Amino acid sequence: MLGSTYGTFTTDPRRARVVACGEAPAPAVHGQAATADDLDVSGRPLYADVPDLDRFFRPESVAVIGASDADGRPNTGITRQLMDWAERCGARLHPVHPTRQSVFGTPCFPSVADLPEQVDLAVLLVSDPLPVIEELAESKVKFAVAFASGFAETGEEGAAAQARLAAAVERSGLRLLGPNTNLNAFEKFRDDLEGPAIALITQSGHQGRPVFTMQEIGVRLSHWAPTGNEADLETSDFISYFAERPEVGAIACYVEGLKDGRSFLLAADRAAQRGVPVVAVKVGRTETGARMAASHTGKLTGADTVVDAAMRQYGVIRVDGLDELQDTSALLARARPPRAEGVVVYSISGGTGAHFSDLATEAGLRLPALSDTKQAELHQWIPDYLNVANPVDNGGHPVGDWRGRKIIDAILDDPEVGVLICPITGPFPPMSDKLAQDLVDAAEQTDKLVCVVWGSPVGTEDAYRTTLLGSSRVATFRTFANCITAVRAYLDHHRFTTRYRSPFADAPRTASPSFRKAQALMRSGQQLSEHAAKQLLRAYGIRVPREQLVTSAAAAVRAAGLVGYPVVMKASGARLAHKSELGLVKVGLTSASQVRDAYRELTDIARYEGIALDGVLVCQMVERGVEMVVGVTQDELFGPTVTVGLGGVLVEVLRDVAVRVPPFGEDQALAMLSELRGRALLDGVRGAPPADVDALVEVVLRVQRMALELGDELAELDINPLMVLPRGQGAVALDALAVCR
Numbered sequence: 001m002l003g004s005t006y007g008t009f010t011t012d013p014r015r016a017r018v019v020a021c022g023e024a025p026a027p028a029v030h031g032q033a034a035t036a037d038d039l040d041v042s043g044r045p046l047y048a049d050v051p052d053l054d055r056f057f058r059p060e061s062v063a064v065i066g067a068s069d070a071d072g073r074p075n076t077g078i079t080r081q082l083m084d085w086a087e088r089c090g091a092r093l094h095p096v097h098p099t100r101q102s103v104f105g106t107p108c109f110p111s112v113a114d115l116p117e118q119v120d121l122a123v124l125l126v127s128d129p130l131p132v133i134e135e136l137a138e139s140k141v142k143f144a145v146a147f148a149s150g151f152a153e154t155g156e157e158g159a160a161a162q163a164r165l166a167a168a169v170e171r172s173g174l175r176l177l178g179p180n181t182n183l184n185a186f187e188k189f190r191d192d193l194e195g196p197a198i199a200l201i202t203q204s205g206h207q208g209r210p211v212f213t214m215q216e217i218g219v220r221l222s223h224w225a226p227t228g229n230e231a232d233l234e235t236s237d238f239i240s241y242f243a244e245r246p247e248v249g250a251i252a253c254y255v256e257g258l259k260d261g262r263s264f265l266l267a268a269d270r271a272a273q274r275g276v277p278v279v280a281v282k283v284g285r286t287e288t289g290a291r292m293a294a295s296h297t298g299k300l301t302g303a304d305t306v307v308d309a310a311m312r313q314y315g316v317i318r319v320d321g322l323d324e325l326q327d328t329s330a331l332l333a334r335a336r337p338p339r340a341e342g343v344v345v346y347s348i349s350g351g352t353g354a355h356f357s358d359l360a361t362e363a364g365l366r367l368p369a370l371s372d373t374k375q376a377e378l379h380q381w382i383p384d385y386l387n388v389a390n391p392v393d394n395g396g397h398p399v400g401d402w403r404g405r406k407i408i409d410a411i412l413d414d415p416e417v418g419v420l421i422c423p424i425t426g427p428f429p430p431m432s433d434k435l436a437q438d439l440v441d442a443a444e445q446t447d448k449l450v451c452v453v454w455g456s457p458v459g460t461e462d463a464y465r466t467t468l469l470g471s472s473r474v475a476t477f478r479t480f481a482n483c484i485t486a487v488r489a490y491l492d493h494h495r496f497t498t499r500y501r502s503p504f505a506d507a508p509r510t511a512s513p514s515f516r517k518a519q520a521l522m523r524s525g526q527q528l529s530e531h532a533a534k535q536l537l538r539a540y541g542i543r544v545p546r547e548q549l550v551t552s553a554a555a556a557v558r559a560a561g562l563v564g565y566p567v568v569m570k571a572s573g574a575r576l577a578h579k580s581e582l583g584l585v586k587v588g589l590t591s592a593s594q595v596r597d598a599y600r601e602l603t604d605i606a607r608y609e610g611i612a613l614d615g616v617l618v619c620q621m622v623e624r625g626v627e628m629v630v631g632v633t634q635d636e637l638f639g640p641t642v643t644v645g646l647g648g649v650l651v652e653v654l655r656d657v658a659v660r661v662p663p664f665g666e667d668q669a670l671a672m673l674s675e676l677r678g679r680a681l682l683d684g685v686r687g688a689p690p691a692d693v694d695a696l697v698e699v700v701l702r703v704q705r706m707a708l709e710l711g712d713e714l715a716e717l718d719i720n721p722l723m724v725l726p727r728g729q730g731a732v733a734l735d736a737l738a739v740c741r
Helices: 074-089 130-138 156-172 205-217 235-243 261-273 287-297 304-313 322-334 350-362 372-378 403-412 431-444 462-468 480-499 513-521 530-539 553-563 592-609 666-674 693-709
Strands: 061-065 092-096 121-124 143-146 175-177 197-202 221-226 248-255 278-282 317-319 342-347 417-424 449-454 474-477 547-550 567-572 585-589 615-620 626-635 639-646 657-660 714-724 731-733 736-740
Touching: 061 074, 074 092, 121 130, 130 143, 130 156, 156 175, 197 205, 197 235, 197 322, 205 221, 205 248, 205 322, 221 235, 235 248, 235 261, 248 322, 261 304, 278 304, 278 322, 304 317, 304 657, 317 322, 317 480, 322 474, 322 480, 342 350, 342 403, 350 417, 350 480, 372 403, 403 417, 403 431, 417 431, 417 480, 431 449, 431 462, 431 474, 449 462, 449 480, 462 474, 474 480, 513 530, 513 693, 530 547, 530 567, 530 615, 530 714, 530 736, 547 553, 553 567, 553 592, 553 615, 567 592, 585 592, 592 615, 626 693, 639 666, 639 693, 657 666, 666 693, 693 714, 693 731
Parallel strands: 061 092, 061 121, 121 143, 143 175, 197 221, 197 248, 248 278, 278 317, 342 417, 417 449, 449 474
Antiparallel strands: 547 615, 567 585, 567 615, 626 639, 626 714, 639 657, 714 731, 714 736
């Protein structure tokens, strides 16, 4: 396998190193070019620039440019809030305004140059932040926040203004949050909550409100980064920074558009190496959502299937709703790693247990049947006529006395059980009060996950507000769906991080010998003929049929004799695609006369259709196998991507494909196959032998290497069909299409 030759894609070589797992972080200097050792074979970075944001979130000194205390002015309320925040965090605040002597009784300075000290953070309450950037740079200010709107979110003119602002920031050496951001970073965070915290990143401030208000039910938040238009600091920067913070148990994100695909993957890779879960809502699943995201933040949303695949590759947990974001990130932040993956559903109602179990099993959770010994133990306290195999139905009454705690402890004591879920569809005091207390007490004494679904629409009950929400060890939900989503994410995350190895560690830094051969075949801006495309595959060690390119009927007959009957004959020419639809493929030819007739027919059709040919291919016929497709396409955000799926003439109808963004290894190539609806075909169906999956994976990895090395020259590659032969016999590319950039 080409397991050590994976590589990558991206656009921002100023990103510097991400450190290996366990090393101390080594932030790069903003604007510093990466060295050759920091780049992969395509010239894209292998390490993330991790900004030191300590002085952004906890500055010692702050300047407010455009500060005001005038009645009715928007800046007045913002100034007041910033002064309160600075007082809470112990920072010295300096108002700056050219015509004011003081603001809210604090001495005011006419310009940045007049400040009495070098400040860590400057907050720009001005409509045009660009002229201020140079002043800040001269005063060696580390960070700035630009609240002004009217940039890329407004169209082309605004995008040009934002580009000028970004360029000025890049030259200055300071780091900028915004523009088009808000005060969320300077909210009042509760400091009386303990345990791992959620760090929040949002491109739309309002969309972070549900997560932020979770503090009111006892969930700790440590930071909030409202990234706005991301002219400089972006979501990826904050993910990388938060992944290093010891107090952060999970990172919750609301993302409208990614600024740079590679920097996002490098940040997600850093979080995965450190075992810090990243939970994200990413808008743009639909065409309408993508348009709205672009209009709001002026960013490239990217093809959603590619975004989805990229997140899955690096363990980013994608959810759809803000309620799922808050519940899933809260669980992942606070729960200890699972001791086992088995889930037991425990309820007072057989109907509730059956309903929840159906939904959980459908979602992929494993609900193992409890052993006969364990069931006999449970029947000490639960009537024999009730089912306790899993789900466990206690019938109701045992929860009201000493038996309730015994049942919970017995379930948690089972080594197969890692998660106990108790759905309570509505309160039934006093027994539901006792059940809630028993669950909390048990959770405090176990290292296994205890979840409760409190289904009451009221939500004011003491059992819920005080008992359940008062415990940091019980994960409490309001809906079945959110509980199942969060538990599945919890188990998936720990399974993923346990075996995770950064693919960037194996990304190639130098070109392979295949590259020079392949480069000689490329024709800028042209589609290659099938014959030339297959030569490209040969250069990377991908097997193609025996074949010869001929330009006469007599030569075709000689070629057929050398290739061996039966043969396939195909017209070959640049910019010639979908040959079958034009009648330019002849299959199963078994004699010289058939070959001569086929040659004449193919050339006649091409002449009639006005298609220029470089000849006719006489090919070995390969019949027995599974038809697959393997290809390369270019994504605007992530660069070259690799696709594998069921191939043949129905590939566009079936659309059964999986996508990955380089770099990836053999494990991800196998995972791609497991995502296919038609995966069973590779295992052999209706008496067919199992296909050579190892050979298919090998082709996927070789195509990935090609995509990396030719990424700036290869616009598209399509191997269809790739005939995957029975196990041990390999895979053969029967047809190929390649388009040069």
